[in-house]
Amino acid sequence: MTASGTFGFGLEYADFVELNRLGAVVTKATTLRPRIGNPPPRTVETPSGMLNAIGLQNDGVDAFLQHKLPALSVYDVPVIVNIAGTTVDEYATLAGMLDVEGVSGIEINISCPNVEEGIDFCLKPEATERVVSAVRQRTSKCVICKLSPNVSDITVIARAAEAGGADAVSVINTLIGLAVDVERRKPVLANITGGLSGPAIRPVAVRMAWLVSKAVRIPVIGVGGIMNANDALEFLIAGATAVQVGTGSFVSPRASLDVIDGIEAYLQRHGFESVHDIIGSLDTSGKQPEPKAA
Ligand SMILES: Cc1cc2nc3c(=O)[nH]c(=O)nc-3n(C[C@H](O)[C@H](O)[C@H](O)COP(=O)(O)O)c2cc1C
Numbered sequence: 001m002t003a004s005g006t007f008g009f010g011l012e013y014a015d016f017v018e019l020n021r022l023g024a025v026v027t028k029a030t031t032l033r034p035r036i037g038n039p040p041p042r043t044v045e046t047p048s049g050m051l052n053a054i055g056l057q058n059d060g061v062d063a064f065l066q067h068k069l070p071a072l073s074v075y076d077v078p079v080i081v082n083i084a085g086t087t088v089d090e091y092a093t094l095a096g097m098l099d100v101e102g103v104s105g106i107e108i109n110i111s112c113p114n115v116e117e118g119i120d121f122c123l124k125p126e127a128t129e130r131v132v133s134a135v136r137q138r139t140s141k142c143v144i145c146k147l148s149p150n151v152s153d154i155t156v157i158a159r160a161a162e163a164g165g166a167d168a169v170s171v172i173n174t175l176i177g178l179a180v181d182v183e184r185r186k187p188v189l190a191n192i193t194g195g196l197s198g199p200a201i202r203p204v205a206v207r208m209a210w211l212v213s214k215a216v217r218i219p220v221i222g223v224g225g226i227m228n229a230n231d232a233l234e235f236l237i238a239g240a241t242a243v244q245v246g247t248g249s250f251v252s253p254r255a256s257l258d259v260i261d262g263i264e265a266y267l268q269r270h271g272f273e274s275v276h277d278i279i280g281s282l283d284t285s286g287k288q289p290e291p292k293a294a
Contacts, residue, residue, distance in 0.1 A: 001022065001025070001221065002022065003245060003247075003249075004029060004246075006249050007025065007249055009025070010077070017253055020076045022257075023078070025075075025079055026082055026107055027080070027082055030094065031060060032090050034060035034063065035058055035060075038055030041190055042054050042190065042194075044188045044194070048198055049196055051189060061094055065097065065098075069102050073102045079105075080104055080107050081106055082109050088116070088130050088131050091108060093138075095134075096139065099138065103141055106143055108145045110145060111148040111173045111174075122147065122157060122173075125160035128160040129160040132164030132165060143165065143167050144168045145169050146173055147171050147173065149173065149204060158216050162217065169212060169220055170223055170244060171223065171224075171240070172205045175201055176193055177193065177195070197224070197246055205235070209222040209224075209238050213239025222236070222242070225247070226259065227248040228258060229261070229265070231259075232245075232263060237278055239282065
């Protein structure tokens with residue numbers, strides 16, 4: 001799959017990528033009303049990655065339903081709509097409006113400020129469960145909850161998403177970072193902080209996908225720093241059932257297709273019949289993590 005916010009609505013890439021070959025197109029976040037997003041600069045390259053603070057710029061759900069979805073329906077690829085809101089009601093309304101033909105699933109971006117509680121939805125298991133359950137009740141589509149790594153224990157939030165009725169979780173969204181312009185002694189981004197993505201976060205993401213896959217019974221979608229098939233295989237072997245390519249598409253628009261071809265070549269080379277033969281096959285025998293300090 002493509003990762004939300006890095007592949008537009010799929011249409012922008014259609015001249016370069018055979019969309020029908022993808023497992024799914026995951027759209028940029030859609031909100032109830034249009035958003036202009038944050039002022040520039042909104043992105044900056046960092047070692048082995050980038051920071052972004054786009055601020056959920058999008059045309060709103062009405063424009064998505066009127067223009068983007070019909071254009072996407074020409075293709076034979078599942079469409080998963082990433083949604084964002086600031087109240088449980090907003091998420092539920094979005095899910096209800098998107099319960100239409102042409103949409104295969106909803107990915108809930110819970111890394112958003114909860115105006116009712118004054119914290120991010122992703123920080124409290126009760127808030128996560130409430131928002132997932134409200135979405136679940138309003139849609140017949142597949143419900144994916146996208147987890148944030150900016151929490152002390154991601155498995156607690158993953159279990160809450162499962163309890164709320166999620167069909168899958170995607171792991172992970174970006175890690176919060178800060179880049180400083182030392183000459184001006186100012187933050188590089190107008191928003192001060194941004195979300196770190198790219199290869200820099202991959203080991204963090206693989207560990208979290210591994211932990212979550214052991215904590216829940218629903219499938220885990222691995223995302224974070226996948227640039228090629230080898231990177232994707234790390235997630236699958238660690239326990240993810242599917243993967244998303246994000247920042248990798250900025251480096252090479254066809255990165256997601258190269259990942260598919262590379263996984264197929266790996267399976268053939270190793271004599272595996274199906275990708276299911278390697279999912280969660282990480283062999284940790286003979287290895288022992290250091291006991292945690294008291
Ligand atoms: C420019 C940019 C915009 C993003 N927008 C969204 C978004 O709208 N919703 C969301 O859930 N994740 C968003 N993400 C996070 C990605 O989907 C992904 O979780 C993250 O970048 C880690 O994957 P990567 O290292 O492969 O990019 C965005 C990431 C980037 C770089």
